[in-house]
Amino acid sequence: MQPVRPLLKAIGAFPRSAVFTICAFVLLGLLAPYIAPHDPNAQDLLVAGQGPTLAHPFGVDHLGRDTLSRLIVAARTSLVGVCLVLVCAHAIGIAIGTIAGYRRGWTDELLMRIVDVGQAIPSLIVSLAVIGIAGVSYWNMILALALAWWPGSARISRAVAVNTMNKPHMEALRVLGASPVRIYFVHLLPTTIGAVLVYATADAGAVALAIATLSFLGLGIQPPTPEWGQMLVDALPYLESDPRQVILPGLTLTLAVIGFNILGEAVALTEFRSR
Amino acid sequence: MFAFIAKRARNAVLLLFLASVLCFALVVSAPGNVAILIAELRTPTATKADIAKVEEELGLNKPLLERYGFWLNGAIHGDFGISYKTGEAVGASLKSRLAVTATLVAGGAVVAFLLSLFVGFVGALWAHRAPDVVTRGSALLGASTPSFFVGALLVYAFSVTWHVFPTFGFAGPVSWVLPWLTLGFLPAAVLSRVVRVGFEEAMAKPYVLTAMSKGLSRTSILVRDAIPNIAPTYLNALGTQIGTMVVGAVVVEPLFAWQGIGDLFLTGVRFRDFMVVQACLLVFITFFIILNVVVDICITLTDPRLRLQRS
Numbered sequence: 001m002q003p004v005r006p007l008l009k010a011i012g013a014f015p016r017s018a019v020f021t022i023c024a025f026v027l028l029g030l031l032a033p034y035i036a037p038h039d040p041n042a043q044d045l046l047v048a049g050q051g052p053t054l055a056h057p058f059g060v061d062h063l064g065r066d067t068l069s070r071l072i073v074a075a076r077t078s079l080v081g082v083c084l085v086l087v088c089a090h091a092i093g094i095a096i097g098t099i100a101g102y103r104r105g106w107t108d109e110l111l112m113r114i115v116d117v118g119q120a121i122p123s124l125i126v127s128l129a130v131i132g133i134a135g136v137s138y139w140n141m142i143l144a145l146a147l148a149w150w151p152g153s154a155r156i157s158r159a160v161a162v163n164t165m166n167k168p169h170m171e172a173l174r175v176l177g178a179s180p181v182r183i184y185f186v187h188l189l190p191t192t193i194g195a196v197l198v199y200a201t202a203d204a205g206a207v208a209l210a211i212a213t214l215s216f217l218g219l220g221i222q223p224p225t226p227e228w229g230q231m232l233v234d235a236l237p238y239l240e241s242d243p244r245q246v247i248l249p250g251l252t253l254t255l256a257v258i259g260f261n262i263l264g265e266a267v268a269l270t271e272f273r274s275r
Numbered sequence: 276m277f278a279f280i281a282k283r284a285r286n287a288v289l290l291l292f293l294a295s296v297l298c299f300a301l302v303v304s305a306p307g308n309v310a311i312l313i314a315e316l317r318t319p320t321a322t323k324a325d326i327a328k329v330e331e332e333l334g335l336n337k338p339l340l341e342r343y344g345f346w347l348n349g350a351i352h353g354d355f356g357i358s359y360k361t362g363e364a365v366g367a368s369l370k371s372r373l374a375v376t377a378t379l380v381a382g383g384a385v386v387a388f389l390l391s392l393f394v395g396f397v398g399a400l401w402a403h404r405a406p407d408v409v410t411r412g413s414a415l416l417g418a419s420t421p422s423f424f425v426g427a428l429l430v431y432a433f434s435v436t437w438h439v440f441p442t443f444g445f446a447g448p449v450s451w452v453l454p455w456l457t458l459g460f461l462p463a464a465v466l467s468r469v470v471r472v473g474f475e476e477a478m479a480k481p482y483v484l485t486a487m488s489k490g491l492s493r494t495s496i497l498v499r500d501a502i503p504n505i506a507p508t509y510l511n512a513l514g515t516q517i518g519t520m521v522v523g524a525v526v527v528e529p530l531f532a533w534q535g536i537g538d539l540f541l542t543g544v545r546f547r548d549f550m551v552v553q554a555c556l557l558v559f560i561t562f563f564i565i566l567n568v569v570v571d572i573c574i575t576l577t578d579p580r581l582r583l584q585r586s
Contacts, residue, residue: 254416
């Protein structure tokens with residue numbers, strides 16, 4: 001439970017509007033298969049391009065798929081993607097950051113220079129380059145985004161680890177004869193993970209946007225899996241006859257990103273104050 | 276001052292070297308044999324002898340260090356090898372597409388600059404009143420809206436509904452307006468907040484009280500006293516945003532069917548054309564490194580305190 005405590009404490013201090021948006025997003029993602037009124041991939045070409053009706057409150061797209069169901073299921077696609085990317089990126093970041101913060105010296109110097117180079121290149125460029133080398137697929141997208149996001153996590157983890165290692169109880173542990181393995185795994189790692197979890201929530205919006213952008217470019221989530229960016233680009237050729245199919249996924253995505261961005265600002269502010 | 280510039284330039288060259296190693300390593304570590312790919316591009320029924328010939332020709336059978344030197348020498352002279360997909364020289368396609376991306380980013384930067392100053396000024400002049408609330412709300416909205424959605428909305432409003440601008444294409448200033456607006460919108464939103472917050476802080480300083488007691492108007496204080504104070508912060512943010520816009524070109528160019536470097540990069544990524552990906556990556560990173568140095572020098576020039584400290 002130790003790593004989760006700072007996250008729960010932080011959620012209590014977040015702005016209500018952001019927490020509400022995020023909760024709606026997470027609930028939508030978790031319950032998507034149960035609350036979506038139709039099969040998101042069921043096509044009905046007879047009603048294709050139809051406006052809102054009682055059966056299809058948000059209308060249907062050019063293949064006659066129910067837009068509301070697709071928007072709801074897309075929340076799940078996005079949620080799963082964001083979680084996978086954040087877990088992978090922070091796993092790499094925390095490992096590198098805590099090793100740098102624990103060892104210090106030249107290990108720290110070397111690892112942090114690598115992080116510097118990683119942070120100097122914008123995340124979209126990094127992820128595009130990785131996809132360009134590895135090829136287009138779902139797992140390559142997750143890998144590419146994780147490789148783009150780990151340097152930020154490593155920097156924060158290192159700061160937290162250095163801070164923790166300087167605390168008196170670490171000195172006491174060493175005097176008591178605790179082995180380095182024990183100090184690292186039992187005392188340093190859980191504390192760092194706890195602190196970094198809070199930052200992870202601030203990153204979620206940017207990751208969600210990156211997934212949508214890659215999918216928009218045709219390099220992320222592949223059709224027919226519903227995803228907001230991919231739904232938008234799918235409907236773009238029909239902008240003139242049916243603008244609703246472009247605007248609805250765009251609005252949903254924007255709403256989710258606004259929620260996460262407000263959250264991110266709150267995290268930055270509270271962390272700034274507590275320093 | 277010169278010592279400062281020299282130091283920054285030295286660091287930039289070091290970073291450029293690291294970046295070139297990174298780009299080279301990326302392609303070397305890529306799965307699949309490059310020589311087979313090129314040989315099959317030339318003749319679909321390539322034999323072992325053909326592949327060996329390609330290896331010999333491109334120096335692929337030489338040691339890594341020699342290959343790196345060969346590649347770097349070519350890259351410095353604008354030779355990035357040939358595309359596996361089209362067989363064209365990558366350097367030549369980069370050169371021909373540079374103007375398109377430059378037009379896009381320069382226009383986007385002007386839009387971001389003008390829009391952010393206007394919105395920031397409106398907010399500062401009517402602080403905490405209706406115009407301020409409206410502009411700040413739209414800035415928050417603008418900073419969170421994905422650029423491809425902004426572009427789609429602009430196309431719907433200005434091309435589909437009102438027929439003012441063309442939907443896509445790169446044909447004269449009329450077709451440039453929508454991509455510029457699309458690209459400049461998000462940076463404008465971010466920068467307007469920098470202006471607004473900067474003015475708020477600057478107007479709370481004691482010298483503003485002095486200026487007011489001398490009978491100067493709020494507008495002239497904003498222009499004469501507050502602008503020099505927010506200039507370094509603003510330039511820093513503008514530099515970051517120009518970087519964001521170059522990345523944004525990757526999204527905006529395909530949206531409007533512009534054949535720029537962003538589009539080239541994307542095509543390279545889509546077809547796993549390593550040479551194109553490598554060349555574009557190097558061009559992007561070089562641009563970011565140079566941009567950083569230029570921004571640093573500009574900040575030092577506009578901030579007398581830093582100028583003194585760094586010279």
